[in-house]
Amino acid sequence: MEKITWETLGYESFFQTQTIGKETPVGRITKAGKGFYTIQTPEKAFSGQLSGKYRFEAEVQGDYPCVGDWVLFQPQVGEDKAVIHQRLERRTLLTRHAAGNTYQEQVMAANIDDVWIVSSMDQDFNLRRIERYLMQVYESGAVPIIVLTKADLASDPDRQTAEVEQIAPGVSVYPVDTLQGVGFDSLIEKFTPGMTIALIGSSGVGKSSLINRLVGKTVQKTQEVRAEDHKGKHTTTHREMFLVPGGPLILDTPGMRELQLWGEADGVHSTFYDIEAYSSQCKFRDCSHGSEPGCTVQQAIKDGRLTEERLKNYWKMQREIERLDLKAKYGTHKANRILHRPNSKK
CATH class of the missing domain: 2.40.50.140 (Nucleic acid-binding proteins)
Known part of the structure; x- marks a missing residue:
């Protein structure tokens, strides 16, 4: 031991x-x-x-x-x-918006150094979900790492890895095959004693299997995902840390079907700083990135440097944070009335 x-x-x-x-x-x-x-x-x-x-x-x-x-x-x-x-006072804090329509924060883990955003490369591969997780990690103060599991089931692992790298500039991305142990050397070489790593991601992406391989024994239960929709069951029902031999503490978290955002606009800016950079070069300061002349965001889409889907997710996450701000300022009920007013800008 x-x-x-x-x-x-x-x-x-x-x-x-x-x-x-x-x-x-x-x-x-x-x-x-x-x-x-x-x-x-x-x-x-x-x-x-x-x-x-x-x-x-x-x-x-x-x-x-x-x-x-x-x-x-x-x-x-x-x-x-x-x-x-x-x-004691916390150094970093990973949170999410609690389930439901109330304005309440749910604490997931504290004093984390790195957060591994775990996403599978099978049919559940979803770039927009990865962007949402990235925003939460940036809010926490920890360092995001993206781990792409089930590389053996990927239709085009090189293309999928490149797509993730494009939406997460500067973030390390590691495709792995947990069953065969492929890709783990690059992850392990960054381990140092005393560091703490948290794993977040949807059910069935392989977080528990990752931990079992790193620890060297079965410490977390795993279940097969459903063949018809590739969805996994919530095998992890609580939060627990395990010590990796010669390395860090590693924390598994229950899988999430949907991640409701919690944070401030700065987290969105960090996640989409490429769009923010393009926006700063638009001809008009109040450019809506639609049909205005001189829009560098739309030009980036035409050039293939940016996708429409990423821009839409940027707008969507901005609106979610604006709703949170309204709930914090006015309370849930009044905020909902404001949001549902005709012609409301919110």
Whole structure:
């Protein structure tokens, strides 16, 4: 079994300075679900629950600990149980919009270095979905990496890889065949002890299989995708981190059928900075990128440097963030009334 140390847990100076003068132990949340947490230290793991004071003072869902968080806790005498009293400040935070029509953030993972956006290269291959995931990773403060699984089932892996590279300039893209282990060397050579990686993606794209191969044993259940539509089942129902031998901590997350955005306009700008660059060169400052003369965005589409689909997704994600801004400012009900007014610009 791989020896757990403060280094492999990722206990860096950012967190160490927050515990100066604190008398209670510190540990990292490696598993979370339904009010129970696994708190990992180099010596042992504790089953933790929040103190009553913590619960009372928590105002929103994001105040609660999540996988990847560092917490101060009090062990129970003679037991492997503990009470969590405080969460340390986070360095990065991966979130999404909670399901439903309410204005609420759902925290997915904290203190992540790299986020692997996992997408399969079979019939479920979807560039627009990858763009949505990219926006969320940019919002988190972590580094996005795109991993394309099921390369053995791809109709044209070179073309698909090139298409992903085009919509994600500057982002590393790795096609892999998990069953045969092809493409893993390039991923593993970037591993360093103490780093933390989170995997996000739709159900059935192979996140659990990726983790099993990297860890070297079956730590996550996997199921076959349905042959008729290539959709997978939610085999991962909670969030849990695993230690890769000689490398990082790696976190699996439940698959998502649909990713509702959460963030600000800056995340959209980072995801579509090629469109932003073209826009800055348009003849008219208020160019709508339609039929105006001197539109460099439309010229990029004609030249094959940009696709209509990417431009449409850019507009769509901008509108979603605008809706979020309205909900934050006015509340859900009033925002919905504004959005449904005749001739509303929103």
